[in-house]
Amino acid sequence: MSPRTGRRPAGSDTRQLILKKAGTAFSEQGYDKTSLRAIARLAKVDPALVTHYFGTKDQLFATLMRLPDNLASQVAALAAAPSADRGERVVRFFLALWENEATRQSLLAVFRSAVSQPQAADSLRAFISDALLGPLAATLDLPEPRLRATLAGSQLIGLAIVRYIIRMEPLASLDVESVVFWLAPTLQRYLSA
Amino acid sequence: MSPRTGRRPAGSDTRQLILKKAGTAFSEQGYDKTSLRAIARLAKVDPALVTHYFGTKDQLFATLMRLPDNLASQVAALAAAPSADRGERVVRFFLALWENEATRQSLLAVFRSAVSQPQAADSLRAFISDALLGPLAATLDLPEPRLRATLAGSQLIGLAIVRYIIRMEPLASLDVESVVFWLAPTLQRYLSA
Numbered sequence: 119m120s121p122r123t124g125r126r127p128a129g130s131d132t133r134q135l136i137l138k139k140a141g142t143a144f145s146e147q148g149y150d151k152t153s154l155r156a157i158a159r160l161a162k163v164d165p166a167l168v169t170h171y172f173g174t175k176d177q178l179f180a181t182l183m184r185l186p187d188n189l190a191s192q193v194a195a196l197a198a199a200p201s202a203d204r205g206e207r208v209v210r211f212f213l214a215l216w217e218n219e220a221t222r223q224s225l226l227a228v229f230r231s232a233v234s235q236p237q238a239a240d241s242l243r244a245f246i247s248d249a250l251l252g253p254l255a256a257t258l259d260l261p262e263p264r265l266r267a268t269l270a271g272s273q274l275i276g277l278a279i280v281r282y283i284i285r286m287e288p289l290a291s292l293d294v295e296s297v298v299f300w301l302a303p304t305l306q307r308y309l310s311a
Numbered sequence: 312m313s314p315r316t317g318r319r320p321a322g323s324d325t326r327q328l329i330l331k332k333a334g335t336a337f338s339e340q341g342y343d344k345t346s347l348r349a350i351a352r353l354a355k356v357d358p359a360l361v362t363h364y365f366g367t368k369d370q371l372f373a374t375l376m377r378l379p380d381n382l383a384s385q386v387a388a389l390a391a392a393p394s395a396d397r398g399e400r401v402v403r404f405f406l407a408l409w410e411n412e413a414t415r416q417s418l419l420a421v422f423r424s425a426v427s428q429p430q431a432a433d434s435l436r437a438f439i440s441d442a443l444l445g446p447l448a449a450t451l452d453l454p455e456p457r458l459r460a461t462l463a464g465s466q467l468i469g470l471a472i473v474r475y476i477i478r479m480e481p482l483a484s485l486d487v488e489s490v491v492f493w494l495a496p497t498l499q500r501y502l503s504a
Contacts, residue, residue, distance in 0.1 A: 264480075268479055268480075271479070272472070272473040272474070274469065275469040275473060276470070276472065280461060280464060280468060284436045289465065300462055300501070303500065
């Protein structure tokens with residue numbers, strides 16, 4: 119029970135707890151109905167502590183969106199992979215994000231907010247552009263790299279909507295390998311010559 | 312100025328005006344923040360008239376969603392077209408709906424509501440399933456017709472999100488023929504052997 123037994127500093131745990139509760143609140147209530155006060159209540163902390171760690175609601179939301187922190191470098195690594203594998207690797211990477219329960223909750227929050235809130239839509243557009251499509255386009259040695267990256271994004275976003283958000287069958291329950299089987303050639307065509 | 316000079320009955324005009332204002336209100340405010348009273352105010356009619364024509368808010372929303380009325384038969388005709396043209400025809404049909412200003416407004420309202428409202432999401436899922444993917448799947452003489460129709464739906468929904476909702480460039484400003492050029496082969500692969 120001593121603070122020297124190797125547990126993480128309480129501040130780090132609290133910060134993570136607040137983030138987790140914020141993700142839940144944004145996902146369940148949407149951006150505009152979620153207050154920092156409500157997040158503080160869920161995390162059982164003083165609202166001032168939420169502000170101390172994350173600043174404004176916008177900034178907290180941005181922090182949530184940027185999980186995982188190294189997304190852009192992960193995407194750049196995918197695009198730099200051998201051209202013949204690119205479609206499959208991009209699909210697998212995207213599915214891994216959504217099949218993870220914690221990441222899926224943040225992504226759902228982001229999508230819900232973007233649709234109901236013009237400001238959140240701007241944030242999401244900027245985020246997708248900077249963290250995902252930009253790095254992807256930058257490594258494509260092909261004509262119209264930005265358009266190709268955006269087309270790939272359109273199929274992946276559509277998959278997310280149908281499989282994870284509106285949960286339409288049979289795509290919602292389809293096993294991951296079958297999703298890869300169907301989508302990899304589409305991504306491959308957009309992202310290769 | 313006589314009622315006998317050939318103008319349509321006032322009731323039909325008023326009904327259309329209410330529908331139009333409802334589309335604007337749902338699109339701008341989202342489903343949950345829009346009341347029948349607010350729609351009546353926009354259309355400058357008594358709220359009782361809105362109820363008389365359309366029933367509840369849910370029913371009005373469903374009426375809006377079902378425009379154009381003959382969507383299901385149009386989709387069935389597309390799928391029955393020669394197999395080699397199918398992808399291109401489906402893409403052109405979908406683009407025509409979204410490139411039309413009035414239809415785009417109702418579709419935007421539907422999407423916004425579906426994301427913010429579980430009940431509206433259920434309605435949208437049922438609508439897409441019954442009016443679009445069902446008729447499409449029913450005419451595909453291929454293994455897994457329902458999955459194929461749903462995959463086609465995922466690419467088209469992703470296109471709508473990226474091009475018309477979050478308006479990401481260069482796809483948002485791309486000319487229609489170029490969109491067809493890029494997407495038709497994807498749809499063709501999902502909807503043909």
